Amino acid sequence: MPNDPPRAAPDYEPTTLGFALLGLLRDRPQTGYEIRRIFAETPMGTYSSSPGTIYPALKRLQEAGLVTRVPKKADGTRQNLALTQAGHTCLLAWLQRPVAAGDVEKHYDELMLRFAFMNDEVNDATRLRFLRDLGKELKAWLNRLHDYLKSHGCELPLNGRLALGNGIAEVTARLHWARRAYEIIRKTSRRPADCSNASTRERCRKRTDAT
Amino acid sequence: MPNDPPRAAPDYEPTTLGFALLGLLRDRPQTGYEIRRIFAETPMGTYSSSPGTIYPALKRLQEAGLVTRVPKKADGTRQNLALTQAGHTCLLAWLQRPVAAGDVEKHYDELMLRFAFMNDEVNDATRLRFLRDLGKELKAWLNRLHDYLKSHGCELPLNGRLALGNGIAEVTARLHWARRAYEIIRKTSRRPADCSNASTRERCRKRTDAT
DNA sequence: TCCGGCATGTAAGGTGTTACATGATTGC
DNA sequence: GCAATCATGTAACACCTTACATGCCGGA
Numbered sequence: 001m002p003n004d005p006p007r008a009a010p011d012y013e014p015t016t017l018g019f020a021l022l023g024l025l026r027d028r029p030q031t032g033y034e035i036r037r038i039f040a041e042t043p044m045g046t047y048s049s050s051p052g053t054i055y056p057a058l059k060r061l062q063e064a065g066l067v068t069r070v071p072k073k074a075d076g077t078r079q080n081l082a083l084t085q086a087g088h089t090c091l092l093a094w095l096q097r098p099v100a101a102g103d104v105e106k107h108y109d110e111l112m113l114r115f116a117f118m119n120d121e122v123n124d125a126t127r128l129r130f131l132r133d134l135g136k137e138l139k140a141w142l143n144r145l146h147d148y149l150k151s152h153g154c155e156l157p158l159n160g161r162l163a164l165g166n167g168i169a170e171v172t173a174r175l176h177w178a179r180r181a182y183e184i185i186r187k188t189s190r191r192p193a194d195c196s197n198a199s200t201r202e203r204c205r206k207r208t209d210a211t
Numbered sequence: 212m213p214n215d216p217p218r219a220a221p222d223y224e225p226t227t228l229g230f231a232l233l234g235l236l237r238d239r240p241q242t243g244y245e246i247r248r249i250f251a252e253t254p255m256g257t258y259s260s261s262p263g264t265i266y267p268a269l270k271r272l273q274e275a276g277l278v279t280r281v282p283k284k285a286d287g288t289r290q291n292l293a294l295t296q297a298g299h300t301c302l303l304a305w306l307q308r309p310v311a312a313g314d315v316e317k318h319y320d321e322l323m324l325r326f327a328f329m330n331d332e333v334n335d336a337t338r339l340r341f342l343r344d345l346g347k348e349l350k351a352w353l354n355r356l357h358d359y360l361k362s363h364g365c366e367l368p369l370n371g372r373l374a375l376g377n378g379i380a381e382v383t384a385r386l387h388w389a390r391r392a393y394e395i396i397r398k399t400s401r402r403p404a405d406c407s408n409a410s411t412r413e414r415c416r417k418r419t420d421a422t
Numbered sequence: 423t424c425c426g427g428c429a430t431g432t433a434a435g436g437t438g439t440t441a442c443a444t445g446a447t448t449g450c
Numbered sequence: 451g452c453a454a455t456c457a458t459g460t461a462a463c464a465c466c467t468t469a470c471a472t473g474c475c476g477g478a
Contacts (some may be wrong), residue, residue: 015437033457043359043378046316053438055459060437105257116374127370148254159338162395163327166388167254173384177377184373226465244429264466266431271464 012064014090016110017057020047022066022083022091023117029070029082032058047113066090095122099133104141108174124189131182138175145171223275225301227321228268231258233277233294233302234328240281240293243269258324277301306333310344315352319385335400342393349386356382 014022024035024044032055039048048054058081061067066087072080083091095118103111111134118127145168153161225233235246235255243266250259259265269292272278277298283291294302306329314322322345329338356379364372 017438031457032459036457042363043356043375046378049317049439050441051457051459052440052442052461055457056437059459106260112374112377115377116371118370119368145254152253157330158396158399159329160327162392163323164254165392166323166326166385167257169384169388170381173380174377177380181373181376185369188369228466242429243431247429260467261469262429262431263433263468263470267465270431 012060012066014061014064014066014094015057016107016113017048017053018061019091019094019110019117020044020113021054021057021061022087022094023113025067025081025083026088026091026117029080031080035081046109061087091117092121096126099130099137101137104134104137124185127185128182128189131178131185135175135178135182138171138178142168142171142175223271223277225272225275225277225305226268227318227324228259228264229272230302230305230321230328231255231324232265232268232272233298233305234324236278236292236294237299237302237328240291242291246292257320272298302328303332307337310341310348312348315345315348335396338396339393339400342389342396346386346389346393349382349389353379353382353386 021035024030024038032051035058036051036054039045039054058067062069062081066084067081068084070080070082095114097114099111115127115130115134118130145164149161149164149168153164156164232246235241235249243262246269247262247265250256250265269278273280273292277295278292279295281291281293306325308325310322326338326341326345329341356375360372360375360379364375367375
């Protein structure tokens with residue numbers, strides 16, 4: 001006898017795009033078009049390409065019971081999309097997932113998406129653990145690349161070596177970022193103040209510079 | 212009346228993995244298994260995952276007439292894969308393709324693969340043009356990210372801002388790499404010496420450090 | 423004799439990609 | 451009345467992912 005709302009598919013695993021949609025809908029209910037605009041106009045565009053991708057993904061999330069349609073606030077005519085309880089749970093579980101070995105090489109974009117969506121619902125310990133594990137994995141990867149360059153560098157043609165150097169530079173940048181971000185969160189963890197009160201301007205600028 | 216060898220498909224566009232396979236087979240004819248090993252044991256592994264990906268891709272390249280089976284040198288029993296003339300042409304055309312707008316955001320891995328395979332068959336002018344255009348696109352992207360951070364940075368939650376900072380750090384690293392690589396190639400362009408003669412050790416190390 | 427490495431795949435499934443289709447509003 | 455933007459999709463297609471299947475060979 002079915003009693004749960006729209007009969008959620010029990011073990012549906014959203015794709016990276018799916019999680020991006022869940023994260024955006026957690027901020028506030030939105031229409032598919034508004035979400036499209038976000039992808040089109042912000043750096044989140046990395047995670048999608050065109051309406052032909054977004055709408056089917058939203059449909060899948062609805063079929064999985066993670067998203068529902070709700071009437072818009074005032075008029076009620078327009079249909080908005082919002083997270084269900086199951087969708088919220090699914091998102092939170094994803095945000096707390098540990099950094100798996102190999103994620104850093106194959107799914108770095110998903111890791112960054114995850115970090116970007118770790119808001120106040122996730123405590124600082126989780127954030128710090130994420131960054132610490134991320135740093136470990138990045139460091140290990142960087143070591144592998146350095147080892148390869150050391151042992152096979154002279155067999156490679158110039159361009160191959162340079163391309164490898166690009167990879168090393170990239171992973172190095174990520175590693176430095178992870179360590180900086182760790183320190184920033186560790187420091188702000190003591191005095192939990194957000195970016196919405198009076199004396200925020202300077203701190204915000206300071207954080208901004210600390211990219 | 213068909214007269215061309217295995218009746219090449221005229222306008223087949225290989226995927227990134229397909230081009231990776233073409234590039235590896237240009238170095239020397241190899242078996243599928245040897246190629247698998249390369250993906251498994253070198254940083255090229257970024258471009259593939261498992262035998263279930265590689266073998267079908269090789270099959271497609273054969274069907275497109277870009278790759279054929281040839282008997283192995285000595286014994287003749289084992290079958291090796293090698294580029295056809297069409298495959299070689301296809302690879303060269305790809306290597307000389309200009310850097311398209313948007314490639315830098317969506318297909319950076321393919322761009323790096325391309326650069327890595329630009330060996331002596333491609334002249335230095337092509338290499339330099341590639342790096343120059345790559346630098347331009349990266350710079351433009353970086354500007355877009357900075358603009359976004361400047362205009363919307365304070366609306367973002369801390370983690371979102373940090374994640375954006377990761378993207379900025381990454382693109383910055385790529386841009387610096389592109390400029391360094393440009394200078395390296397420009398300098399060596401005058402005195403074309405490769406890494407296989409006597410006094411190579413130091414230069415090789417120097418280049419290696421210049422990642 | 424059996425196990426691990428060599429060597430080459432197939433099958434099911436979901437998903438991204440691209441291109442196209444459609445209707446409702448809103449402003450001029 | 452018409453164009454642009456809003457808003458939501460569908461369809462065809464190839465591809466990647468994962469897991470599984472198979473046969474051979476050499477060494478313990």
